[in-house]
Amino acid sequence: GAVVSQHPSWVICKSGTSVKIECRSLDFQATTMFWYRQFPKQSLMLMATSNEGSKATYEQGVEKDKFLINHASLTLSTLTVTSAHPEDSSFYICSARQVREKLFFGSGTQLSVL
């Protein structure tokens, strides 16, 4: 199956700093990537849809100035958590669409903000 690489796997940062998470489709081109957030023992909630060469589409309630998404190429999307605070601590996971609507997921990033 298709491979989606996400890194870092985990990151610890101080409050007020910014953190960048990368999501790469290794063996296919992905015109659309998605970013999800997951709190402990909860389901995945879609944060935004990332389209190559255009602005991301954010879900209701997601602050676009806090969660900056850049989809600069057909194989790379990045999520930057700006001025992180402890309440931003969560598991972030990306996915990329292959043909026929099937989605593949990265391994996720555990963010801890101190």
Place this chain on the structure above:
Amino acid sequence: GIQVEQSPPDLILQEGANSTLRCNFSDSVNNLQWFHQNPWGQLINLFYIPSGTKQNGRLSATTVATERYSLLYISSSQTTDSGVYFCAVVKAAGNKLTFGGGTRVLVKP
């Protein structure tokens, strides 16, 4: 938006037992996928099954699109089957994958 409900929320099995997980959705879909999330958070694709029946080893899945539900069968469960199973759908004419609440499975030796 589309609603996705999974049942049961929790399931404890003895190794070797069989089980059925259910996913109900509130609207027509053009994509339905089952995932297994392991303890490290990795989502593993189990099935892409917007309709019909598929089997992969001890796992099989059936989606009855007209009745808006899907079933995941686990046979002869093993401790490595433990984890959370998610059903996720894309609404017809949409492009967003919406997840159900998951079924947390614990297989005891």
